Amino acid sequence: MSLLPLESNPDVMNKFIHLLGVPEKWTIVDVYGLDAETLAWVPRPVLALILLFPYNKKLLDYVEGEAEEIKKKGQVVADDLFYMKQYIPNACGSIALIHCIANNAEKVELKDGPFKKILEDSKNLSPEAKGEMLSNIDTNSEAYKLITAHQELAMEGQTEANPNDKVNHHFVAFVHKGGNIYELDGRKEFPINHGPTTDDTFLEDASNVCKKFIQRDLEDINFTIMALCQGD
Numbered sequence: 001m002s003l004l005p006l007e008s009n010p011d012v013m014n015k016f017i018h019l020l021g022v023p024e025k026w027t028i029v030d031v032y033g034l035d036a037e038t039l040a041w042v043p044r045p046v047l048a049l050i051l052l053f054p055y056n057k058k059l060l061d062y063v064e065g066e067a068e069e070i071k072k073k074g075q076v077v078a079d080d081l082f083y084m085k086q087y088i089p090n091a092c093g094s095i096a097l098i099h100c101i102a103n104n105a106e107k108v109e110l111k112d113g114p115f116k117k118i119l120e121d122s123k124n125l126s127p128e129a130k131g132e133m134l135s136n137i138d139t140n141s142e143a144y145k146l147i148t149a150h151q152e153l154a155m156e157g158q159t160e161a162n163p164n165d166k167v168n169h170h171f172v173a174f175v176h177k178g179g180n181i182y183e184l185d186g187r188k189e190f191p192i193n194h195g196p197t198t199d200d201t202f203l204e205d206a207s208n209v210c211k212k213f214i215q216r217d218l219e220d221i222n223f224t225i226m227a228l229c230q231g232d
Helices: 010-019 057-073 092-102 114-121 127-133 142-154 202-215
Strands: 026-031 046-054 169-177 180-184 192-196 224-230
Touching: 010 026, 010 092, 010 224, 026 046, 046 057, 046 092, 046 202, 092 114, 092 169, 169 202, 180 202, 192 202, 202 224
Parallel strands: none
Antiparallel strands: 026 224, 046 169, 046 224, 169 180, 180 192
16 A cells, blocks of 8 residues: 655645644644744744655665664663554655654643544554554554545645655654654654753754754755644
């Protein structure tokens, strides 16, 4: 199974998270710059960031080295961090949104529905088993309803897409859990702890992590950043 890729389009993504059961007061907004003056325009509180970045050999080489370094040194990972692997092609946009919402379910006061049921059913599953849930093609499953929503909303994007086309960009989520920023990327071996943060400084701290992604590939300008925040 291969999906249509989601666009980095807040209108489409807001429809998706609201279908998941997120109340309307929480929205996805564009972050237009990473300097202090521009970040000041982002509504607070900010619960998560989503970064769309070029997925290329330069990145893959860095990821390989990063993983080896973490395996040597170790890292702290919060026990209650929700993390799932990505096995479905082009599902990275939905998985980034799932990571954002699942790790803030209590803060957003997630409504009862298929997605809340998925979170409850997968609470004690491994990241691999969580990822496999989305591959469940049983039309009566909660996961199937979620994937169907992804497909319908992907078709609402402004760019015509083919699920078999090679996608050269990738979505990743950043969340605050237990006093640390975590990078959640279903294609990596594990979550990445990027160091301490607080509710008040999360936007600035996560933005600094995004800057490192950009600095590793200065030749490519195709980066997009969005925030899950409380609307005005």
